[in-house]
Amino acid sequence: MRNIFSRRQEAPVKTEEQEALDQAVQKTREGVFNRISGLFRQPIITEETWDELEDLLIQADVGPATAMRLVEGARKQVEREELKTPVEAETAVRRQMVEVLGEDHHKPLESMPSGTIVLIVGVNGSGKTTSIAKLGDYLSRRNRSVMLAAADTFRAAAIDQLRVWAERIKAPVIAHQQDADPGAVVFDAVKAAQARGVDFVLVDTAGRLHTKFNLMEELQKIKRVAHKAGPESPMVSLLVLDATTGQNAILQAKAFLQTVQVDGIILAKLDGTAKGGVAFSVYNELKVPIWYVGTGEKAHDFAPFDHLEFVNALFE
Amino acid sequence: MFEALSDRLTDIFSGLRARGALTERDVDQAMREIRMSLLEADVNFKVVKQFVARVKERSIGAEVMQSLTPGQQVVKIVHEELLEVLGEPARLALSQTPPSVILLAGLQGSGKTTTAAKLAVALRKQGQHPLLVALDVYRPAAIDQLISLGKQLNVPVYSEGTKGEPEKIAANAVQYARKNAFSVVIMDTAGRLHIDEQMMSELQRIERRVEPNEVLLVADAMTGQDAVHAAEEFHRTVNLTGLILTKMDGDARGGAALSIRAVTGVPVKYMGTGEKTDALEQFHPDRLAQRILGMGDVLSLIEKAQETINEDEARRLEKKMRTASFDLEDFLQQFRQVRKMGPLTQILEMIPGMRSTMKQMGGMPNLDDREVKRVEAIITSMTMQERRNPGLIDGSRRRRIARGSGTTVQEVNQLLNQFKEAQKMMKQLTSGKLRLPKGMMGV
Numbered sequence: 001m002r003n004i005f006s007r008r009q010e011a012p013v014k015t016e017e018q019e020a021l022d023q024a025v026q027k028t029r030e031g032v033f034n035r036i037s038g039l040f041r042q043p044i045i046t047e048e049t050w051d052e053l054e055d056l057l058i059q060a061d062v063g064p065a066t067a068m069r070l071v072e073g074a075r076k077q078v079e080r081e082e083l084k085t086p087v088e089a090e091t092a093v094r095r096q097m098v099e100v101l102g103e104d105h106h107k108p109l110e111s112m113p114s115g116t117i118v119l120i121v122g123v124n125g126s127g128k129t130t131s132i133a134k135l136g137d138y139l140s141r142r143n144r145s146v147m148l149a150a151a152d153t154f155r156a157a158a159i160d161q162l163r164v165w166a167e168r169i170k171a172p173v174i175a176h177q178q179d180a181d182p183g184a185v186v187f188d189a190v191k192a193a194q195a196r197g198v199d200f201v202l203v204d205t206a207g208r209l210h211t212k213f214n215l216m217e218e219l220q221k222i223k224r225v226a227h228k229a230g231p232e233s234p235m236v237s238l239l240v241l242d243a244t245t246g247q248n249a250i251l252q253a254k255a256f257l258q259t260v261q262v263d264g265i266i267l268a269k270l271d272g273t274a275k276g277g278v279a280f281s282v283y284n285e286l287k288v289p290i291w292y293v294g295t296g297e298k299a300h301d302f303a304p305f306d307h308l309e310f311v312n313a314l315f316e
Numbered sequence: 317m318f319e320a321l322s323d324r325l326t327d328i329f330s331g332l333r334a335r336g337a338l339t340e341r342d343v344d345q346a347m348r349e350i351r352m353s354l355l356e357a358d359v360n361f362k363v364v365k366q367f368v369a370r371v372k373e374r375s376i377g378a379e380v381m382q383s384l385t386p387g388q389q390v391v392k393i394v395h396e397e398l399l400e401v402l403g404e405p406a407r408l409a410l411s412q413t414p415p416s417v418i419l420l421a422g423l424q425g426s427g428k429t430t431t432a433a434k435l436a437v438a439l440r441k442q443g444q445h446p447l448l449v450a451l452d453v454y455r456p457a458a459i460d461q462l463i464s465l466g467k468q469l470n471v472p473v474y475s476e477g478t479k480g481e482p483e484k485i486a487a488n489a490v491q492y493a494r495k496n497a498f499s500v501v502i503m504d505t506a507g508r509l510h511i512d513e514q515m516m517s518e519l520q521r522i523e524r525r526v527e528p529n530e531v532l533l534v535a536d537a538m539t540g541q542d543a544v545h546a547a548e549e550f551h552r553t554v555n556l557t558g559l560i561l562t563k564m565d566g567d568a569r570g571g572a573a574l575s576i577r578a579v580t581g582v583p584v585k586y587m588g589t590g591e592k593t594d595a596l597e598q599f600h601p602d603r604l605a606q607r608i609l610g611m612g613d614v615l616s617l618i619e620k621a622q623e624t625i626n627e628d629e630a631r632r633l634e635k636k637m638r639t640a641s642f643d644l645e646d647f648l649q650q651f652r653q654v655r656k657m658g659p660l661t662q663i664l665e666m667i668p669g670m671r672s673t674m675k676q677m678g679g680m681p682n683l684d685d686r687e688v689k690r691v692e693a694i695i696t697s698m699t700m701q702e703r704r705n706p707g708l709i710d711g712s713r714r715r716r717i718a719r720g721s722g723t724t725v726q727e728v729n730q731l732l733n734q735f736k737e738a739q740k741m742m743k744q745l746t747s748g749k750l751r752l753p754k755g756m757m758g759v
Contacts, residue, residue, distance in 0.1 A: 125425025157461035164456030246358030246540025
């Protein structure tokens with residue numbers, strides 16, 4: 001195995017060792033969680049079963065600490081209730097996962113009163129603009145009217161991107177020029193929504209790394225301005241999290257939680273081989289619920305998060 | 317939340333007084349911590365396993381050097397092994413016969429378009445004549461984004477709109493570059509999932525058509541365990557020649573880079589470190605290794621300081637400190653300069669060992685922005701004379717300053733006391749009784 005760690009300057013040619021690792025990686029591609037089920041189809045449960053379960057959870061980005069907690073919990077339950085069969089043990093694992101993930105993630109945005117302001121925040125490239133379009137489409141299909149506010153005035157062509165989406169989902173969009181004050185965009189959008197009696201203003205904010213102090217301050221300002229424009233309007237902040245993100249998601253969620261009191265998470269890009277396991281850790285550490293998941297490139301690839309379904313899907 | 321590995325190992329070995337060789341038991345415990353630390357840094361778990369096995373092999377029986385604690389000894393081994401895996405910094409291999417073609421590929425949202433623009437700027441600085449090519453015909457306004465970046469940077473962008481096949485546009489772009497004497501062509505492709513066969517085969521068609529000199533995978537530093545799968549699939553499809561790790565200006569530890577390098581052997585070539593178009597750095601294996609270990613990043617701190625702190629000013633202040641004629645006005649100026657570097661807690665965390673020191677002192681100090689503003693308000697409410705000679709400030713002046721700055725007399729007192737303490741410390745420093753780490757004073 002040593003060779004795979006050797007220094008190489010040229011465009012790499014695969015060695016035998018690399019091929020071996022390839023094969024191993026290929027296996028995980030077939031689905032981490034499918035293999036969890038496989039684990040419990042063996043006749044008996046051994047020490048290795050638990051070790052492998054921990055590895056599988058870590059592979060799904062659950063994170064080492066949460067993975068350990070899940071395994072320990074399930075293990076204790078098996079001992080306490082003197083469960084013998086693998087099937088019973090699998091049930092115990094599922095129960096642990098459901099417990100860590102918490103219940104009742106989905107707060108139905110669609111039943112919130114007219115005039116609700118929804119602030120969509122997240123780091124660069126997490127999928128905010130696409131998620132807004134999907135959320136807008138999702139609400140429209142439930143006969144709630146939406147308006148999009150193009151408050152990402154920083155990234156080149158972000159406004160155009162939102163406009164294209166607005167056209168596709170047939171929603172009005174309020175936009176200023178590139179580099180305009182995002183607060184002013186939000187103010188106008190909230191006022192326009194009030195005038196037209198629109199149910200939801202979905203605010204697309206610029207991507208910002210949670211470590212950028214000034215940009216996080218700007219987000220607070222946007223929120224203050226929105227509140228000023230609509231003091232009576234309910235305000236919801238949703239964090240868009242890329243499902244391929246690793247343990248940094250916890251730090252992201254924490255920072256956005258502190259800045260704008262994130263109400264829920266949209267878990268985007270859950271369409272690759274990434275399992276979004278970090279959602280377990282985020283919930284475990286911060287208790288921020290997941291509201292929606294994004295699962296593809298089309299407007300309707302979007303669904304409310306169901307924690308039971310999520311856990312069950314992991315075992316299928 | 318994520319403790320630096322060095323802090324963890326220090327905890328483990330703190331009971332261990334004896335010097336000599338490391339025993340298997342000591343090492344086993346250390347390996348568990350190393351495993352946790354690497355997993356928290358998002359290094360792929362299979363890579364972690366192999367890595368830990370190698371570190372263990374080297375550690376057992378290793379002589380603990382006189383100058384190091386056992387914990388430091390293990391950290392040193394880990395660090396060396398990390399450097400071994402990360403490899404030497406690799407440069408772009410441009411063609412002898414221009415135009416060279418650089419193809420950028422990656423998942424959605426990894427930062428390809430921004431990186432394309434940054435790369436153009438970096439190459440232009442090296443005397444190249446770059447052409448940007450917009451091949452993302454799918455994402456709404458992706459082409460507009462590249463065109464508008466090109467306009468900002470004054471780099472020409474080749475585009476045929478959203479109609480047409482990317483491989484044809486790519487081939488036309490190379491033709492265009494040849495005719496118009498561009499020396500390097502940077503192709504921005506659509507973000508694609510590695511399991512999307514159609515999109516992956518499109519990428520392959522582009523590659524075969526233009527035969528690029530470099531195929532660079534643009535990967536997000538925050539990516540989790542799945543990074544290796546994506547990288548493997550891209551490598552299988554288009555033979556990657558390098559990796560660009562983006563969003564390194566956040567606090568992700570960047571373990572994905574280690575995984576990708578270990579699994580594919582592809583070297584890291586650049587790191588994206590900010591939203592500005594010049595925020596693209598050559599890869600420094602040493603810094604990334606320290607970062608993956610959560611060991612703080614003194615080099616980045618010094619660079620940050622160099623960027624924001626005016627050198628003459630720093631020298632002037634340093635001299636004042638030495639001659640102990642440092643007054644509140646100087647204090648204010650230095651304070652403002654440090655503030656420009658970012659939130660103080662973040663700066664403190666970059667200093668190795670600071671996290672554990674702070675923990676011993678009962679947590680990071682509360683250096684929030686309000687605190688900082690208050691200090692500034694108090695000092696700016698003083699007359700210049702008062703700032704130069706704080707001894708002047710009596711009770712009535714204190715009341716006036718408190719009123720002027722919207723604070724209380726207690727708060728003014730507190731600041732004045734803190735300043736007195738700081739002055740005392742400076743005197744000790746200059747008289748050699750106290751020592752700061754090298755490079756921390758002045759720039």
